[in-house]
Amino acid sequence: MVQIDPSLIQWSVDESERDGRPLLVLLHGVGSHEGDLIGLAPYLPQAFAIASLRAPLGHGDGFSWYPLTTPGSPDPEPVDEAAAAVLAWLDTLGDTHPSISLLGFSQGGSLSLQLLRHAPERFTFAAVLAGFVVPDPAAEQRDAELARVRPAVFYGRGDADQVIPIDAVTRTTEWLGEHADAELAIYPGLAHGVSQDELDDLNAFISRVTNPVTADSTQAPDSTDVVL
Template structure:
């Protein structure tokens, strides 16, 4: 059973400053760590508190949310187990935050969409950067995502050589079928995050909060 080590989670604000703020959970990519995406927070909306989690499995010099398999097509059960770990972490926060949203990069992006499948009414929004949806969701699970109508932002580069083309196509098809996603492709961007993309994320968050 996977668990999140809350003691190493990196927060953007001190506890007294973040109480009562909407929360965004940052989910890093494979081989990375909790100190990675927290570096984006100076460029993201100050309306939110941010927490960056460490994935539970070791991978090289970093961490992984679930076992790797065929690129872009991990075993559904392993991703589901990682989702359970994140939900348990959020349970531990009690009612400290009025809403919770997700921002995941690459493998963390796949986990963000899996969390929508596991608890579609729990999240205000999901931001997926250079990620993908995991194959294997049942119609009942994915129909619950449709019913929840959670806003999703999906950004990727058009020269990303890490996420396979079939995983990108699967993700865009799934998003079109089950969400009202904003999909933006960034010319010349490889497997990374650009300032233009962060600007678009902030605009998206503004629309979410203003809805």
Template sequence: MSGLVVSGLVGVGGGWLDGGVSEIPDLDAGAVVWSHPEGDRDGRPLLVLLHGYGSHEQDLFGLVPFLPDAFTFAAVRAPLSPPFPTPGWSWFPIEGLYERDSETTTRAAERFLAWVDALGHDGPIGLLGFSQGAVIATQALRLRPDGFAFAVTLAGYADPGILPTDAALKELRPPVFWGRGARDEVIPAPLVEHTVAWLPEHVELSGRVYAGLAHSVSQDELDDVVAFLGKRLDDPAG
């Protein structure tokens, strides 16, 4: 797994690809990769994997063999097709990433929450997202602070908008792991700076910056994620 790279938010020509500000559609309920058949999911904690911009549901599913097998894993596909020639799928358009308001990010997270609700899963649910998927994981946790046991966010950020549910999140302080590369030049610096200040105020944060790592996932980071997930299994309350 040395030098592992997963797809995510992509900068092109020093700017951001323009996806427009169109309506976010519902997620495709059939575009999900499961680690266990439906009859074998009862009684197991669920970890939902959210891929990055221009990627697809199979991408993060490649991590499953390296993660604790006590979880059921579901890798879901984002609902938007990025503008040509970017392949794959996206959760929200990324043009004007820092300047625009949070409405589109919130709409995308609400579509994901509707997908979660339709599952009817009766056990703990955790989130693991990379890049744009990490943004959705964080936003979903903010919108529903009591709905998820924890979140793992890799190479992502917390949207700078204010949500009415942030106070409840700050009160509950669910565990969150945030990992990022010291050489990640994809996420704009103002968003990183905002997240550095925002996360410790609202969640029980475990974080690490990985020297030499760009916009990807390293073996050291994966090892830290496995340790974080193991703690969640040993002590679901914290």
């Protein structure tokens, strides 16, 4: 059984400032760590308490949420185990936060969508950056419930991304159309990373789906490098 180590989580605000704030959970990509995506915190809505988690499995110099197998088509069982670990950690927070949302990059994006499958009504939105949905035949019943709820999802990717296979992108686009209230955005020339335009679009999306929580007007940097 994998677990989230709460002592390794990087937060955007001190513990004394978290109570009563909406929570945004960051899930990094494979080979990365909790110190990566937390760099986006200054460019995301400041109303959130932002928590960047470390994945439980070692991978090179970083960590992963589940083992790598076929690119874009991992075995769903360890993805479910990672999702269960995140949900178990969230359970420890009690009612500290009035809402919970997800932002995942690459493998963390796939985990975000798997979390929606497990608990579709628990999350206000999920932002999936350069990620994909895991093919999971056993999720038919969960997907039916997800389609009933249709949570808000932002799916952003670059058209020059050579990491996520095109069949995984096609699968994700079709799946989101059937199961979520999704906003899809493609960024010309962007490889496997995050751009200013994407952050701007993400903030606008967050503002719409979390009203009256609004996006901060802080200008994002020209580009943001995110480790896979």
